[in-house]
Amino acid sequence: MAxxxxxxxxxxxxxxxxxxxLERLGESPWDGVRNYQSRNFMxxxxxxxxxxxxxHSSANPxxxxxxxxxxxxxxxxxxxxxxxxxxxxxxATPQNPxxxxxxxxxxxxxxxxxxxxxxxxxxxxxxMWVRRRGMRLSIQPVxxxxxxxxxxxxxxxxxxxx
DNA sequence: GCCAACGTTGGC
DNA sequence: GCCAACGTTGGC
Numbered sequence: 473m474a475x476x477x478x479x480x481x482x483x484x485x486x487x488x489x490x491x492x493x494l495e496r497l498g499e500s501p502w503d504g505v506r507n508y509q510s511r512n513f514m515x516x517x518x519x520x521x522x523x524x525x526x527x528h529s530s531a532n533p534x535x536x537x538x539x540x541x542x543x544x545x546x547x548x549x550x551x552x553x554x555x556x557x558x559x560x561x562x563x564a565t566p567q568n569p570x571x572x573x574x575x576x577x578x579x580x581x582x583x584x585x586x587x588x589x590x591x592x593x594x595x596x597x598x599x600m601w602v603r604r605r606g607m608r609l610s611i612q613p614v615x616x617x618x619x620x621x622x623x624x625x626x627x628x629x630x631x632x633x634x
Numbered sequence: 635g636c637c638a639a640c641g642t643t644g645g646c
Numbered sequence: 647g648c649c650a651a652c653g654t655t656g657g658c
Contacts, residue, residue: 485656507641530656588657606639608655 478517479619481525481536481602482576483610491526491537491581499543499577503551504559506571510611515546515572523619524576527602528585535587536622543577582626596621 482502484490494500505511522542528534548569551559564570592603601612614622 483656509641534657606656608640610655 477521477523478519479523479525479614479616480513480518480542481527481600481612481614482540483527483529485530486528486537487530490528491578494526494540494576494578495538495581497578499575501549501573502576503549503573505549505573505610506559506561507610510609511572513611513613514574517613518542518546518574520544523614525614525619525622531585533585533587533589535585535589535591536582536626537585538581538626539579539623540576541579542574544575546572546574549573583628584626586622586625590625591622594621594625 486492489500502514505514520542524540524542525536526538526540528537549559549571551557552561552564552569552571553566554560559571561570588602591597591600597603597618600614600618601607601609
């Protein structure tokens with residue numbers, strides 16, 4: 473039996489890489505993740521086809537900007553081996569690249585940002601990791617019902633009865 | 635720009 | 647293996 477499709481939230485600083493950049497490119501390697509828990513999610517649990525809420529952090533406002541999908545399995549992150557990259561890690565080697573990435577494909581940009589404030593205020597989104605204080609993980613699992621809810625909010629249906 | 639939260643590093 | 651120092655994240 474095929475593994476069930478999963479859902480994720482992936483953070484990016486729009487000054488560095490935004491939903492518009494992903495839309496323009498169509499697809500992009502999600503490189504530069506340098507946190508072990510986030511890496512493990514990519515390496516061990518992400519599958520092609522998984523849904524992604526693309527979250528703009530350190531933004532005005534911060535929040536979910538659109539939807540993407542995981543378009544390939546985890547593979548070594550070449551930027552860890554690139555001395556000129558800001559993501560270079562001197563401990564990484566071709567034999568032990570340490571860090572991985574997944575490729576991510578654009579699906580849709582919401583007509584508006586679903587702000588962190590809204591995420592925190594919505595009664596149906598209790599338990600979302602991103603609501604937790606001090607939650608810095610750049611890749612977080614999202615429950616299917618939460619994913620659907622945020623997509624509905626982003627498309628402008630935030631006031632649908634619960 | 636502040637600072638709380640928290641992951642990583644390194645001395646011991 | 648402990649834990650203080652340090653660095654980064656990210657909301658505000």
